[in-house]
Amino acid sequence: MPKYALPELGYAHDALEPHVKKEILELHHGKHHAAYVTNANVMLDKLEEARAKADFASIPHLERALAFNVAGHVLHSIFWKNMQSGGGGEPTGALADQIKADFGSFESFKKQMNAAASTVFGSGWAALVWEPVLGRLITTQIYDHQSNFTVGGTPVMVMDAWEHAWYLQYQNRKGEFFDALWNVWNWNDISARLEAAKKTTTLLPGAAG
Numbered sequence: 001m002p003k004y005a006l007p008e009l010g011y012a013h014d015a016l017e018p019h020v021k022k023e024i025l026e027l028h029h030g031k032h033h034a035a036y037v038t039n040a041n042v043m044l045d046k047l048e049e050a051r052a053k054a055d056f057a058s059i060p061h062l063e064r065a066l067a068f069n070v071a072g073h074v075l076h077s078i079f080w081k082n083m084q085s086g087g088g089g090e091p092t093g094a095l096a097d098q099i100k101a102d103f104g105s106f107e108s109f110k111k112q113m114n115a116a117a118s119t120v121f122g123s124g125w126a127a128l129v130w131e132p133v134l135g136r137l138i139t140t141q142i143y144d145h146q147s148n149f150t151v152g153g154t155p156v157m158v159m160d161a162w163e164h165a166w167y168l169q170y171q172n173r174k175g176e177f178f179d180a181l182w183n184v185w186n187w188n189d190i191s192a193r194l195e196a197a198k199k200t201t202t203l204l205p206g207a208a209g
């Protein structure tokens, strides 16, 4: 059976300094993300065991844990690729045009993403999502890794708002972490994700396409 696997970070642990400290990336990728991968696989094994025994009493717990860990794996995998050493600035081309069409301006979009990230209650994420029903970008505030997500949407850019993403470096100043991320965005990666996501518009017959 196929298994979830921890992807390579794609750059050195210190590549995003001074905006994201080496020690944070070591723990965040090597421990936190790795644990979501491990536990996603554990949940699939436990579901297989439950089926074998026809014992479905644990389904609510297992389904929640599976969604939590798979979504944690997916969001972190996107987050690492969304960033690069020497990134930041503003996007160009089709991504820039789409942001302007859907948010009015890059500055408004940046404020909306930062607000979504900094006001997540408890643990969660802010995401820039391609919404295929209307064919536009929206922002989404995700609780934990899996709740409050817009079904059918594809995240193309994510901001980790969990404490483990920033506390070692920014302590009580998490807003500074979200500001700092704008110095490392890999707009080429985000643009490529948007172009791929646009092709999903036709996958929702009845709702879109």
Ligand code: MN
Residues within 6 Å of the ligand: 028, 032, 076, 160, 162, 164, 165
């Ligand atoms: Mn995280």
